[in-house]
Amino acid sequence: MECAQHTVSEPKITLSANKYLFNGKELQDEQLGGINLDWYDYGARFYDPALGRWHNIDPAIENAHYDYSPYAYVYNNPLRFLDPFGLDSIDAQAITTAAQNAVNAVTETYGSTSAQCNRGVNTAFEELTGSEELSDLDANGIVNQMEESDNFETVEQDKVQTEVDDGALIVAGKAESSGSGHVALAVPGDEVSSTNWGGSAPVGMDTGKNKRWSSKGMNYSWSSSTGVAFYKYTGPSAGTINNQTYSGGTIPAVSVTAPGTTYTQPQAVTVPAPRIDRINRP
Amino acid sequence: MRNIVIYTIIALSLFQCKSRNSSHSVSTISSIQPTNGELIGNKLDDIDKKQEEFGMTLEFDVIEKLTLDLNGDNQEDIIEIERIRQWIDPGDFHRITIKISGKKKTEFLNTSGWVAVGDYETQFVKGFVSNTVISSKYVSLQQASENDMLLFCFGYTYASQPGLLSIINLLKQDGPKLIFNDNYHLYKFEDINNDGAKDITVTTADMDGPKEKSMLSVYELINGWFFKKLDQ
Numbered sequence: 001m002e003c004a005q006h007t008v009s010e011p012k013i014t015l016s017a018n019k020y021l022f023n024g025k026e027l028q029d030e031q032l033g034g035i036n037l038d039w040y041d042y043g044a045r046f047y048d049p050a051l052g053r054w055h056n057i058d059p060a061i062e063n064a065h066y067d068y069s070p071y072a073y074v075y076n077n078p079l080r081f082l083d084p085f086g087l088d089s090i091d092a093q094a095i096t097t098a099a100q101n102a103v104n105a106v107t108e109t110y111g112s113t114s115a116q117c118n119r120g121v122n123t124a125f126e127e128l129t130g131s132e133e134l135s136d137l138d139a140n141g142i143v144n145q146m147e148e149s150d151n152f153e154t155v156e157q158d159k160v161q162t163e164v165d166d167g168a169l170i171v172a173g174k175a176e177s178s179g180s181g182h183v184a185l186a187v188p189g190d191e192v193s194s195t196n197w198g199g200s201a202p203v204g205m206d207t208g209k210n211k212r213w214s215s216k217g218m219n220y221s222w223s224s225s226t227g228v229a230f231y232k233y234t235g236p237s238a239g240t241i242n243n244q245t246y247s248g249g250t251i252p253a254v255s256v257t258a259p260g261t262t263y264t265q266p267q268a269v270t271v272p273a274p275r276i277d278r279i280n281r282p
Numbered sequence: 283m284r285n286i287v288i289y290t291i292i293a294l295s296l297f298q299c300k301s302r303n304s305s306h307s308v309s310t311i312s313s314i315q316p317t318n319g320e321l322i323g324n325k326l327d328d329i330d331k332k333q334e335e336f337g338m339t340l341e342f343d344v345i346e347k348l349t350l351d352l353n354g355d356n357q358e359d360i361i362e363i364e365r366i367r368q369w370i371d372p373g374d375f376h377r378i379t380i381k382i383s384g385k386k387k388t389e390f391l392n393t394s395g396w397v398a399v400g401d402y403e404t405q406f407v408k409g410f411v412s413n414t415v416i417s418s419k420y421v422s423l424q425q426a427s428e429n430d431m432l433l434f435c436f437g438y439t440y441a442s443q444p445g446l447l448s449i450i451n452l453l454k455q456d457g458p459k460l461i462f463n464d465n466y467h468l469y470k471f472e473d474i475n476n477d478g479a480k481d482i483t484v485t486t487a488d489m490d491g492p493k494e495k496s497m498l499s500v501y502e503l504i505n506g507w508f509f510k511k512l513d514q
Contacts, residue, residue, distance in 0.1 A: 111489070113402060113488065113489050114488040114489060114490070115442040115488060117441075117442055139442060174441065176441075179442075179443060179465075179486065180441075180442045180443070181441075181442070182440075182441035182442045182443075192370070193370045194370060194371050195336050195338070195369070195370065195371055195393075196371045196393065196394070197371075208439075208441060208442045209439050209441070209442045209443065209444065209488070210402055210439045211439070219370075219371050219372065220372050221440065221441065222440055222441055223372075223394040223438075223440045
Protein backbone atom coordinates (compact mmCIF):
# COMPACT_ATOMS: atom_id res chain seq x y z
CA MET A 1 0.00 0.00 0.00
CA GLU A 2 1.32 3.37 -1.03
CA CYS A 3 1.03 5.91 1.75
CA ALA A 4 1.62 9.62 1.45
CA GLN A 5 4.36 10.79 3.75
CA HIS A 6 3.24 13.65 5.92
CA THR A 7 5.57 16.20 7.34
CA VAL A 8 4.43 18.22 10.30
CA SER A 9 6.36 21.20 9.08
CA GLU A 10 9.49 21.85 7.15
CA PRO A 11 12.27 21.94 9.71
CA LYS A 12 14.75 24.76 9.42
CA ILE A 13 17.96 22.89 9.56
CA THR A 14 21.18 24.80 9.79
CA LEU A 15 24.44 23.10 8.95
CA SER A 16 25.92 23.76 12.35
CA ALA A 17 23.01 22.44 14.38
CA ASN A 18 22.75 18.79 15.28
CA LYS A 19 19.02 18.30 15.54
CA TYR A 20 19.19 14.60 16.37
CA LEU A 21 19.69 14.71 20.09
CA PHE A 22 17.83 12.77 22.81
CA ASN A 23 17.59 9.09 21.81
CA GLY A 24 18.76 10.15 18.37
CA LYS A 25 15.44 11.81 17.63
CA GLU A 26 15.03 15.00 15.67
CA LEU A 27 14.48 18.14 17.70
CA GLN A 28 11.59 20.18 16.34
CA ASP A 29 12.81 23.61 17.30
CA GLU A 30 10.83 25.67 14.84
CA GLN A 31 8.19 28.07 15.99
CA LEU A 32 4.52 27.15 15.94
CA GLY A 33 2.06 29.95 16.64
CA GLY A 34 4.93 32.10 17.89
CA ILE A 35 6.11 29.52 20.42
CA ASN A 36 9.31 27.50 20.30
CA LEU A 37 8.23 23.86 20.38
CA ASP A 38 11.50 22.14 21.26
CA TRP A 39 9.78 18.79 20.94
CA TYR A 40 11.35 15.61 19.70
CA ASP A 41 9.77 13.95 16.69
CA TYR A 42 9.32 10.26 17.44
CA GLY A 43 7.35 9.58 14.29
CA ALA A 44 4.05 8.59 15.78
CA ARG A 45 3.97 11.44 18.27
CA PHE A 46 5.98 14.26 19.82
CA TYR A 47 7.87 14.15 23.10
CA ASP A 48 8.31 17.23 25.25
CA PRO A 49 11.51 16.89 27.28
CA ALA A 50 10.56 19.85 29.47
CA LEU A 51 7.46 18.02 30.69
CA GLY A 52 8.75 14.48 30.33
CA ARG A 53 5.49 13.79 28.56
CA TRP A 54 4.10 13.05 25.13
CA HIS A 55 1.78 15.66 23.75
CA ASN A 56 -0.67 13.11 22.49
CA ILE A 57 -1.94 9.71 23.43
CA ASP A 58 0.02 6.54 22.64
CA PRO A 59 -1.54 5.21 19.43
CA ALA A 60 -0.90 1.72 20.75
CA ILE A 61 -2.61 2.35 24.07
CA GLU A 62 -5.05 -0.45 23.32
CA ASN A 63 -2.24 -2.83 24.16
CA ALA A 64 -3.07 -1.98 27.79
CA HIS A 65 -0.86 0.01 30.09
CA TYR A 66 -3.11 -0.35 33.12
CA ASP A 67 -1.58 1.87 35.77
CA TYR A 68 0.21 4.28 33.47
CA SER A 69 -0.96 7.40 31.71
CA PRO A 70 -0.90 7.02 27.95
CA TYR A 71 0.87 10.38 27.89
CA ALA A 72 3.71 9.11 30.07
CA TYR A 73 7.06 8.39 28.47
CA VAL A 74 8.06 4.74 28.88
CA TYR A 75 6.08 4.28 32.10
CA ASN A 76 7.94 7.18 33.73
CA ASN A 77 11.05 5.04 33.75
CA PRO A 78 13.50 6.23 31.09
CA LEU A 79 16.34 4.34 32.76
CA ARG A 80 14.59 1.08 31.98
CA PHE A 81 12.60 1.55 28.81
CA LEU A 82 12.99 3.18 25.45
CA ASP A 83 10.22 4.01 23.05
CA PRO A 84 12.00 4.42 19.72
CA PHE A 85 8.97 5.15 17.58
CA GLY A 86 6.62 6.80 20.04
CA LEU A 87 4.61 3.61 19.79
CA ASP A 88 3.95 1.02 22.41
CA SER A 89 7.18 -0.50 23.69
CA ILE A 90 7.84 -4.20 23.70
CA ASP A 91 9.14 -4.13 27.18
CA ALA A 92 8.75 -5.61 30.58
CA GLN A 93 5.11 -4.59 30.85
CA ALA A 94 4.29 -6.06 27.46
CA ILE A 95 5.90 -9.36 28.44
CA THR A 96 3.99 -9.44 31.71
CA THR A 97 0.74 -8.77 29.89
CA ALA A 98 1.44 -11.36 27.20
CA ALA A 99 2.25 -13.96 29.86
CA GLN A 100 -1.03 -13.35 31.67
CA ASN A 101 -2.95 -13.44 28.40
CA ALA A 102 -1.32 -16.76 27.50
CA VAL A 103 -2.17 -18.33 30.86
CA ASN A 104 -5.78 -17.19 30.50
CA ALA A 105 -6.04 -18.50 26.95
CA VAL A 106 -4.55 -21.90 27.77
CA THR A 107 -6.69 -22.32 30.88
CA GLU A 108 -9.83 -21.40 29.00
CA THR A 109 -9.11 -23.82 26.18
CA TYR A 110 -7.40 -26.74 27.92
CA GLY A 111 -8.36 -26.50 31.58
CA SER A 112 -5.97 -26.15 34.45
CA THR A 113 -3.93 -29.35 34.66
CA SER A 114 -2.95 -30.78 31.28
CA ALA A 115 0.57 -30.32 29.92
CA GLN A 116 0.34 -27.32 27.57
CA CYS A 117 3.67 -25.58 28.12
CA ASN A 118 4.29 -25.28 24.38
CA ARG A 119 0.95 -23.59 23.78
CA GLY A 120 1.44 -21.06 26.55
CA VAL A 121 4.90 -20.09 25.34
CA ASN A 122 3.80 -19.90 21.73
CA THR A 123 0.74 -17.77 22.55
CA ALA A 124 2.86 -15.20 24.39
CA PHE A 125 5.60 -15.38 21.76
CA GLU A 126 3.15 -14.69 18.95
CA GLU A 127 1.58 -11.79 20.83
CA LEU A 128 4.96 -10.19 21.41
CA THR A 129 6.58 -10.86 18.06
CA GLY A 130 3.85 -11.60 15.55
CA SER A 131 6.03 -14.53 14.52
CA GLU A 132 4.70 -18.03 14.00
CA GLU A 133 8.15 -19.53 14.28
CA LEU A 134 7.22 -21.64 17.30
CA SER A 135 3.70 -22.56 16.20
CA ASP A 136 2.59 -26.18 16.07
CA LEU A 137 5.72 -27.41 17.83
CA ASP A 138 5.79 -29.48 20.98
CA ALA A 139 8.22 -28.57 23.75
CA ASN A 140 11.05 -30.62 22.29
CA GLY A 141 10.35 -29.05 18.89
CA ILE A 142 10.42 -25.54 20.33
CA VAL A 143 13.78 -26.19 21.98
CA ASN A 144 15.19 -27.63 18.77
CA GLN A 145 13.86 -24.69 16.76
CA MET A 146 15.42 -22.15 19.15
CA GLU A 147 18.71 -24.06 19.02
CA GLU A 148 18.84 -23.90 15.24
CA SER A 149 17.17 -20.55 14.47
CA ASP A 150 19.17 -17.42 13.71
CA ASN A 151 16.50 -15.50 15.59
CA PHE A 152 17.61 -16.84 18.96
CA GLU A 153 20.78 -16.73 20.97
CA THR A 154 21.49 -18.42 24.28
CA VAL A 155 21.85 -16.39 27.45
CA GLU A 156 23.55 -17.38 30.69
CA GLN A 157 21.17 -18.07 33.54
CA ASP A 158 22.55 -15.30 35.72
CA LYS A 159 21.80 -12.72 32.99
CA VAL A 160 18.23 -13.82 32.31
CA GLN A 161 16.33 -11.80 34.90
CA THR A 162 18.14 -8.55 34.17
CA GLU A 163 17.61 -8.92 30.44
CA VAL A 164 13.93 -9.77 30.79
CA ASP A 165 13.39 -6.86 33.15
CA ASP A 166 14.85 -4.72 30.38
CA GLY A 167 12.37 -6.05 27.86
CA ALA A 168 14.18 -9.00 26.29
CA LEU A 169 12.06 -11.96 25.27
CA ILE A 170 13.64 -15.12 26.67
CA VAL A 171 12.27 -18.65 26.53
CA ALA A 172 13.64 -21.30 28.89
CA GLY A 173 13.63 -24.84 27.60
CA LYS A 174 14.86 -28.34 28.19
CA ALA A 175 14.41 -31.11 25.67
CA GLU A 176 14.00 -34.69 26.83
CA SER A 177 15.04 -37.72 24.81
CA SER A 178 12.27 -39.76 26.35
CA GLY A 179 8.91 -38.20 27.09
CA SER A 180 8.11 -34.59 26.54
CA GLY A 181 10.46 -31.71 27.10
CA HIS A 182 9.41 -28.49 28.76
CA VAL A 183 9.42 -24.78 27.97
CA ALA A 184 8.58 -21.65 29.99
CA LEU A 185 8.66 -17.93 29.28
CA ALA A 186 10.94 -15.80 31.44
CA VAL A 187 8.99 -12.83 32.80
CA PRO A 188 9.95 -9.61 34.60
CA GLY A 189 10.20 -9.71 38.37
CA ASP A 190 12.56 -10.53 41.17
CA GLU A 191 14.67 -13.65 41.08
CA VAL A 192 13.69 -16.16 43.75
CA SER A 193 16.01 -17.93 46.15
CA SER A 194 16.39 -21.61 45.38
CA THR A 195 18.68 -24.16 46.91
CA ASN A 196 17.90 -26.68 44.18
CA TRP A 197 18.89 -24.12 41.54
CA GLY A 198 22.17 -23.34 43.22
CA GLY A 199 21.11 -20.10 44.89
CA SER A 200 18.54 -18.33 42.77
CA ALA A 201 16.20 -18.86 39.84
CA PRO A 202 14.58 -16.44 37.37
CA VAL A 203 10.81 -16.12 37.32
CA GLY A 204 8.71 -17.46 34.51
CA MET A 205 5.30 -18.14 33.06
CA ASP A 206 4.40 -21.81 32.90
CA THR A 207 1.40 -23.63 31.46
CA GLY A 208 2.84 -27.12 31.86
CA LYS A 209 1.36 -30.11 33.63
CA ASN A 210 -0.66 -28.89 36.63
CA LYS A 211 0.84 -25.42 36.14
CA ARG A 212 -0.99 -22.26 35.19
CA TRP A 213 0.89 -19.26 36.41
CA SER A 214 2.09 -16.04 34.83
CA SER A 215 4.95 -15.47 37.28
CA LYS A 216 6.66 -17.88 39.62
CA GLY A 217 10.22 -18.98 40.27
CA MET A 218 11.51 -21.40 37.67
CA ASN A 219 12.49 -23.69 40.52
CA TYR A 220 8.78 -24.59 40.35
CA SER A 221 9.14 -25.50 36.68
CA TRP A 222 12.28 -27.62 36.82
CA SER A 223 13.71 -29.36 39.86
CA SER A 224 17.15 -27.99 39.03
CA SER A 225 18.76 -25.83 36.38
CA THR A 226 20.70 -28.77 34.98
CA GLY A 227 20.00 -28.99 31.25
CA VAL A 228 17.77 -25.90 31.17
CA ALA A 229 18.87 -23.43 28.47
CA PHE A 230 17.71 -19.84 27.98
CA TYR A 231 17.04 -18.57 24.47
CA LYS A 232 16.79 -14.84 23.82
CA TYR A 233 14.77 -13.80 20.82
CA THR A 234 16.68 -11.48 18.51
CA GLY A 235 14.44 -11.58 15.46
CA PRO A 236 11.86 -9.11 14.21
CA SER A 237 9.25 -8.06 16.71
CA ALA A 238 5.75 -6.89 16.19
CA GLY A 239 2.93 -5.20 17.96
CA THR A 240 -0.39 -3.64 17.17
CA ILE A 241 -1.18 -0.06 16.43
CA ASN A 242 -4.70 1.07 15.63
CA ASN A 243 -5.55 -2.64 15.63
CA GLN A 244 -3.10 -3.34 12.85
CA THR A 245 -0.21 -5.68 13.34
CA TYR A 246 3.18 -4.43 12.36
CA SER A 247 6.49 -6.18 12.14
CA GLY A 248 8.49 -3.60 10.36
CA GLY A 249 7.38 -1.60 7.34
CA THR A 250 5.14 1.42 7.04
CA ILE A 251 2.14 1.94 9.27
CA PRO A 252 -0.57 3.95 7.60
CA ALA A 253 -3.21 6.19 9.12
CA VAL A 254 -1.68 7.43 12.31
CA SER A 255 -3.11 10.80 13.23
CA VAL A 256 -0.87 13.19 15.08
CA THR A 257 -2.37 15.84 17.27
CA ALA A 258 -0.60 18.66 19.03
CA PRO A 259 -2.12 21.27 21.35
CA GLY A 260 -3.76 24.04 19.39
CA THR A 261 -3.24 22.33 16.08
CA THR A 262 -4.67 19.11 14.77
CA TYR A 263 -2.95 17.38 11.91
CA THR A 264 -5.80 15.51 10.41
CA GLN A 265 -3.89 14.09 7.51
CA PRO A 266 -2.71 10.60 8.38
CA GLN A 267 0.97 10.42 8.98
CA ALA A 268 2.82 7.39 7.76
CA VAL A 269 5.33 5.99 10.20
CA THR A 270 8.09 3.75 8.99
CA VAL A 271 8.97 1.08 11.48
CA PRO A 272 12.25 -0.60 10.63
CA ALA A 273 11.56 -4.10 11.94
CA PRO A 274 12.47 -3.35 15.52
CA ARG A 275 14.38 -5.91 17.52
CA ILE A 276 13.56 -6.32 21.13
CA ASP A 277 17.13 -5.93 22.21
CA ARG A 278 17.15 -2.54 20.52
CA ILE A 279 14.31 -1.44 22.73
CA ASN A 280 16.24 -2.03 25.88
CA ARG A 281 18.01 0.34 28.14
CA PRO A 282 18.96 3.59 26.40
CA MET B 283 33.10 -82.08 0.49
CA ARG B 284 32.71 -78.38 -0.20
CA ASN B 285 28.93 -78.81 -0.54
CA ILE B 286 28.79 -80.61 2.78
CA VAL B 287 30.55 -77.71 4.49
CA ILE B 288 28.17 -75.18 2.92
CA TYR B 289 25.08 -77.20 3.86
CA THR B 290 26.40 -77.55 7.40
CA ILE B 291 26.88 -73.78 7.73
CA ILE B 292 23.36 -73.13 6.40
CA ALA B 293 21.85 -75.71 8.73
CA LEU B 294 23.67 -74.25 11.73
CA SER B 295 22.53 -70.73 10.81
CA LEU B 296 18.90 -71.82 10.55
CA PHE B 297 19.13 -73.60 13.90
CA GLN B 298 20.57 -70.46 15.50
CA CYS B 299 17.78 -68.28 14.13
CA LYS B 300 15.15 -70.70 15.41
CA SER B 301 16.75 -70.71 18.85
CA ARG B 302 16.76 -66.92 19.00
CA ASN B 303 13.10 -66.70 17.99
CA SER B 304 11.99 -69.25 20.51
CA SER B 305 13.86 -67.58 23.37
CA HIS B 306 12.29 -64.22 22.37
CA SER B 307 8.81 -65.69 22.38
CA VAL B 308 9.37 -67.19 25.82
CA SER B 309 10.26 -63.78 27.27
CA THR B 310 6.98 -62.25 26.12
CA ILE B 311 4.65 -64.94 27.40
CA SER B 312 3.89 -63.26 30.71
CA SER B 313 5.49 -61.53 33.64
CA ILE B 314 8.96 -62.35 34.74
CA GLN B 315 8.46 -64.70 37.65
CA PRO B 316 10.60 -63.12 40.32
CA THR B 317 12.81 -64.56 42.93
CA ASN B 318 14.45 -61.34 44.06
CA GLY B 319 12.95 -58.02 43.14
CA GLU B 320 14.48 -54.59 42.86
CA LEU B 321 13.44 -50.95 42.85
CA ILE B 322 11.45 -49.88 39.80
CA GLY B 323 12.58 -46.39 38.82
CA ASN B 324 15.19 -44.21 40.43
CA LYS B 325 16.82 -44.11 43.82
CA LEU B 326 15.90 -41.33 46.19
CA ASP B 327 18.40 -38.74 47.42
CA ASP B 328 21.39 -39.52 49.57
CA ILE B 329 21.56 -36.98 52.37
CA ASP B 330 25.36 -36.79 52.48
CA LYS B 331 25.60 -36.13 48.75
CA LYS B 332 22.85 -33.53 48.88
CA GLN B 333 24.40 -31.72 51.81
CA GLU B 334 27.69 -31.62 49.96
CA GLU B 335 25.98 -30.37 46.79
CA PHE B 336 24.04 -27.66 48.65
CA GLY B 337 26.93 -26.76 50.92
CA MET B 338 24.67 -26.84 53.95
CA THR B 339 23.42 -29.15 56.65
CA LEU B 340 19.83 -30.13 56.13
CA GLU B 341 17.63 -29.92 59.19
CA PHE B 342 14.10 -31.23 59.38
CA ASP B 343 10.85 -30.41 61.14
CA VAL B 344 8.33 -33.17 61.80
CA ILE B 345 5.05 -31.94 60.35
CA GLU B 346 3.01 -35.11 60.87
CA LYS B 347 3.49 -38.20 63.03
CA LEU B 348 1.53 -41.38 62.38
CA THR B 349 1.48 -44.00 65.12
CA LEU B 350 0.08 -47.47 64.52
CA ASP B 351 0.94 -51.14 64.88
CA LEU B 352 2.03 -52.14 61.41
CA ASN B 353 3.37 -55.63 62.02
CA GLY B 354 0.86 -56.85 64.61
CA ASP B 355 3.32 -57.22 67.47
CA ASN B 356 1.38 -54.91 69.80
CA GLN B 357 4.24 -52.44 69.62
CA GLU B 358 3.99 -48.86 68.36
CA ASP B 359 5.37 -48.23 64.92
CA ILE B 360 5.94 -44.64 63.85
CA ILE B 361 5.95 -42.85 60.50
CA GLU B 362 7.23 -39.28 60.62
CA ILE B 363 6.60 -36.85 57.79
CA GLU B 364 9.30 -34.20 57.73
CA ARG B 365 9.95 -30.96 55.94
CA ILE B 366 13.38 -29.43 55.39
CA ARG B 367 13.69 -26.46 57.73
CA GLN B 368 13.44 -23.04 56.04
CA TRP B 369 13.15 -24.68 52.63
CA ILE B 370 12.35 -22.38 49.74
CA ASP B 371 11.88 -24.88 46.93
CA PRO B 372 8.77 -26.91 46.06
CA GLY B 373 7.37 -29.73 48.15
CA ASP B 374 5.20 -30.02 51.24
CA PHE B 375 7.52 -32.60 52.76
CA HIS B 376 10.93 -34.01 51.93
CA ARG B 377 11.74 -36.88 54.25
CA ILE B 378 9.90 -39.86 55.67
CA THR B 379 11.34 -41.56 58.72
CA ILE B 380 9.93 -44.97 59.60
CA LYS B 381 10.51 -46.74 62.89
CA ILE B 382 9.07 -50.24 63.02
CA SER B 383 9.53 -52.18 66.22
CA GLY B 384 12.37 -54.62 65.97
CA LYS B 385 13.66 -53.05 62.77
CA LYS B 386 16.28 -50.45 62.06
CA LYS B 387 15.03 -46.87 61.58
CA THR B 388 14.79 -46.06 57.88
CA GLU B 389 14.81 -42.64 56.17
CA PHE B 390 13.72 -41.72 52.67
CA LEU B 391 14.77 -38.31 51.32
CA ASN B 392 13.47 -36.39 48.30
CA THR B 393 14.77 -32.82 48.09
CA SER B 394 12.63 -32.26 44.96
CA GLY B 395 9.67 -32.59 47.29
CA TRP B 396 6.58 -34.68 47.80
CA VAL B 397 3.20 -33.00 48.09
CA ALA B 398 0.13 -33.51 50.22
CA VAL B 399 -2.20 -36.14 48.76
CA GLY B 400 -4.88 -34.35 46.79
CA ASP B 401 -7.39 -34.77 44.03
CA TYR B 402 -4.80 -34.15 41.33
CA GLU B 403 -2.44 -36.84 42.57
CA THR B 404 -5.18 -39.47 42.83
CA GLN B 405 -7.26 -38.26 39.92
CA PHE B 406 -7.68 -41.70 38.34
CA VAL B 407 -8.26 -43.81 41.46
CA LYS B 408 -11.53 -42.98 43.10
CA GLY B 409 -11.65 -43.54 46.84
CA PHE B 410 -7.90 -43.97 47.09
CA VAL B 411 -7.52 -41.30 49.75
CA SER B 412 -10.46 -42.47 51.85
CA ASN B 413 -9.28 -46.09 51.74
CA THR B 414 -6.10 -45.26 53.57
CA VAL B 415 -5.25 -47.42 56.60
CA ILE B 416 -4.53 -44.32 58.67
CA SER B 417 -5.65 -40.77 58.05
CA SER B 418 -2.88 -38.49 56.81
CA LYS B 419 -2.67 -35.16 55.05
CA TYR B 420 0.50 -36.14 53.23
CA VAL B 421 0.66 -39.87 52.47
CA SER B 422 -1.67 -42.77 51.80
CA LEU B 423 -1.17 -46.12 53.51
CA GLN B 424 -2.70 -49.05 51.64
CA GLN B 425 -2.98 -52.73 52.55
CA ALA B 426 -1.93 -54.43 49.32
CA SER B 427 -1.94 -58.01 50.60
CA GLU B 428 -1.73 -59.91 53.84
CA ASN B 429 2.03 -59.33 53.85
CA ASP B 430 2.32 -56.01 52.06
CA MET B 431 1.56 -52.59 53.52
CA LEU B 432 2.36 -49.90 50.96
CA LEU B 433 3.02 -46.25 51.71
CA PHE B 434 2.20 -44.04 48.70
CA CYS B 435 3.87 -40.63 48.34
CA PHE B 436 3.32 -38.23 45.44
CA GLY B 437 6.07 -35.94 44.18
CA TYR B 438 5.73 -32.33 43.08
CA THR B 439 4.99 -32.07 39.34
CA TYR B 440 8.01 -30.62 37.54
CA ALA B 441 8.23 -29.75 33.86
CA SER B 442 5.63 -31.64 31.82
CA GLN B 443 6.09 -34.97 33.55
CA PRO B 444 3.88 -36.44 36.28
CA GLY B 445 5.36 -36.09 39.73
CA LEU B 446 7.24 -38.95 41.31
CA LEU B 447 5.10 -41.88 42.38
CA SER B 448 7.03 -43.26 45.35
CA ILE B 449 5.88 -46.49 46.96
CA ILE B 450 7.49 -47.91 50.10
CA ASN B 451 6.71 -51.43 51.24
CA LEU B 452 6.73 -51.17 55.03
CA LEU B 453 6.62 -54.88 55.83
CA LYS B 454 9.69 -56.23 54.08
CA GLN B 455 11.55 -58.66 56.25
CA ASP B 456 14.65 -56.51 56.50
CA GLY B 457 12.73 -53.27 57.03
CA PRO B 458 10.86 -50.76 54.87
CA LYS B 459 11.98 -50.72 51.23
CA LEU B 460 11.39 -48.28 48.39
CA ILE B 461 9.96 -50.53 45.67
CA PHE B 462 8.71 -48.01 43.10
CA ASN B 463 9.90 -44.46 42.36
CA ASP B 464 9.18 -43.08 38.92
CA ASN B 465 7.29 -40.25 37.18
CA TYR B 466 3.82 -41.65 36.72
CA HIS B 467 0.22 -41.04 37.65
CA LEU B 468 -1.35 -43.91 39.55
CA TYR B 469 -4.10 -45.18 37.26
CA LYS B 470 -5.34 -48.31 39.04
CA PHE B 471 -4.64 -50.08 42.30
CA GLU B 472 -6.26 -53.49 42.16
CA ASP B 473 -5.43 -57.19 42.04
CA ILE B 474 -5.04 -57.84 38.34
CA ASN B 475 -3.55 -61.34 38.38
CA ASN B 476 -5.79 -62.66 41.17
CA ASP B 477 -2.91 -63.64 43.41
CA GLY B 478 -4.29 -61.81 46.44
CA ALA B 479 -1.94 -58.83 46.11
CA LYS B 480 -3.02 -55.50 44.65
CA ASP B 481 -1.08 -54.46 41.57
CA ILE B 482 -0.60 -50.98 40.11
CA THR B 483 -1.35 -49.60 36.67
CA VAL B 484 0.41 -46.32 35.90
CA THR B 485 0.31 -43.75 33.11
CA THR B 486 1.87 -40.49 32.02
CA ALA B 487 -1.40 -39.36 30.44
CA ASP B 488 -3.21 -36.25 31.54
CA MET B 489 -6.43 -36.03 33.48
CA ASP B 490 -8.58 -36.80 30.45
CA GLY B 491 -7.02 -40.27 30.56
CA PRO B 492 -4.82 -42.42 28.38
CA LYS B 493 -5.92 -42.43 24.76
CA GLU B 494 -4.50 -45.86 24.00
CA LYS B 495 -3.44 -48.99 25.85
CA SER B 496 0.23 -48.32 25.18
CA MET B 497 0.01 -45.35 27.54
CA LEU B 498 -0.58 -47.72 30.45
CA SER B 499 1.97 -49.87 32.27
CA VAL B 500 1.05 -52.63 34.70
CA TYR B 501 3.29 -53.66 37.57
CA GLU B 502 2.36 -56.81 39.49
CA LEU B 503 3.13 -57.04 43.19
CA ILE B 504 4.88 -60.36 43.75
CA ASN B 505 6.79 -61.27 46.89
CA GLY B 506 6.68 -57.65 48.01
CA TRP B 507 8.25 -56.23 44.84
CA PHE B 508 6.79 -54.82 41.64
CA PHE B 509 7.45 -56.53 38.32
CA LYS B 510 6.43 -55.11 34.98
CA LYS B 511 3.79 -57.13 33.22
CA LEU B 512 5.08 -57.65 29.71
CA ASP B 513 2.04 -59.01 27.89
CA GLN B 514 -0.36 -56.21 28.85
